[in-house]
Amino acid sequence: GAVVSQHPSRVICKSGTSVKIECRSLDFQATTMFWYRQFPKQSLMLMATSNEGSKATYEQGVEKDKFLINHASLTLSTLTVTSAHPEDSSFYICSAKPTPATRVGEQFFGPGTRLTVL
């Protein structure tokens, strides 16, 4: 149980285009999902907290107009990188906190999406 999937696993796009990444909780419901970014040899940096049915909460320094998050159902959150640039190239990982888990530490991670912007 507690499987989180991400799609696509790898994407290469041209500069200026938009890319959508999906995060799904396969066997549980998740009111809250998290989006992280990881640069090579660096740690996971929380970008935003996605809440089903409401607006995402973005961390300081993360542009909400550039990284659009939609959490339309209890099993799906999407991250859209708009007008992508080479500096957006990174490993994007989502995680999902089962409902009704009370601890944010009880989150399960997806396999990640490798984004390369040419």
Added chain:
Amino acid sequence: EDKVVQSPLSLVVHEGDTVTLNCSYEVTNFRSLLWYKQEKKAPTFLFMLTSSGIEKKSGRLSSILDKKELSSILNITATQTGDSAIYLCAVEYGNKLVFGAGTILRVKS
């Protein structure tokens, strides 16, 4: 500023060695400390520590939290090549996790 610091940043050992990884933190409203193992993809959960001085153990891995020293250690005994990975420490505070930079462990056969 809240932060989580791990040491060493990287480590190379031989099979059978014992390793100790360190994590120290400075966060407000601490709730728990977690250890993860990351190979090529997403982190996999190892331990969640909330109480000081109580060791958690899983096979050859064990971990303990020291709230007085604001730190935790992760021990791996009789290391195997399959233990090669990045080990991440994260601290839960409020409604999110803050991760350390990780320790890259390489176990040579």
